Amino acid sequence: MLTCIIRYQIDPTKKAQFEQYSRNWGQAIPRCGADLIGYYAPHEGSSTLAYGIYNVASLADYESYRARLSADPLGRENYEFAQKEKFLLREDRTWLKLASSPHGAK
Numbered sequence: 001m002l003t004c005i006i007r008y009q010i011d012p013t014k015k016a017q018f019e020q021y022s023r024n025w026g027q028a029i030p031r032c033g034a035d036l037i038g039y040y041a042p043h044e045g046s047s048t049l050a051y052g053i054y055n056v057a058s059l060a061d062y063e064s065y066r067a068r069l070s071a072d073p074l075g076r077e078n079y080e081f082a083q084k085e086k087f088l089l090r091e092d093r094t095w096l097k098l099a100s101s102p103h104g105a106k
Contacts, residue, residue, distance in 0.1 A: 002062070003037075003055050007092045012047040014087035021087070022052070024078040029054055032068040032075065033061070048089075059095075 010018045022039030029036040037053040056062045069075040082088050 001055050001057060001098060002059065003053065003096045003098070004034075004062070005094045005096065006052040007094070008050040008052070008088055009048050009090035010042070010050050011087045011089060012042070014085060015041060015047075017081075017085045017087040018050055021078060021082055022050075024074055024081070025052065028069060028072050028074040028078065032072055033065045 008018070019041050022041065025039055026036065033056075035055040037055065040051045040053075042048065042050060056065055070079075
């Protein structure tokens with residue numbers, strides 16, 4: 001299992017647009033085959049950092065998921081929404097694998 005953590009730098013005056021974007025992904029991402037952990041908007045501290053986190057089984061599964069997401073009507077609409085509203089200033093993806101499993105084992 002791989003975890004993708006997307007770190008966004010957002011326009012702090014457009015937090016509401018990022019939250020709408022996040023809700024849309026909350027529908028489209030699971031439908032297209034990734035295990036969505038969630039999208040996180042600024043609350044305290046930085047007003048410009050936000051995150052999206054989801055799991056996929058492998059990079060090959062990620063490529064299939066991305067193809068489905070690109071073909072998904074809400075996925076396409078969400079990409080266009082972000083381009084139009086320009087609330088995403090930067091987007092970085094990091095791929096991690098769980099190193100602490102099994103949790104609590106002695």
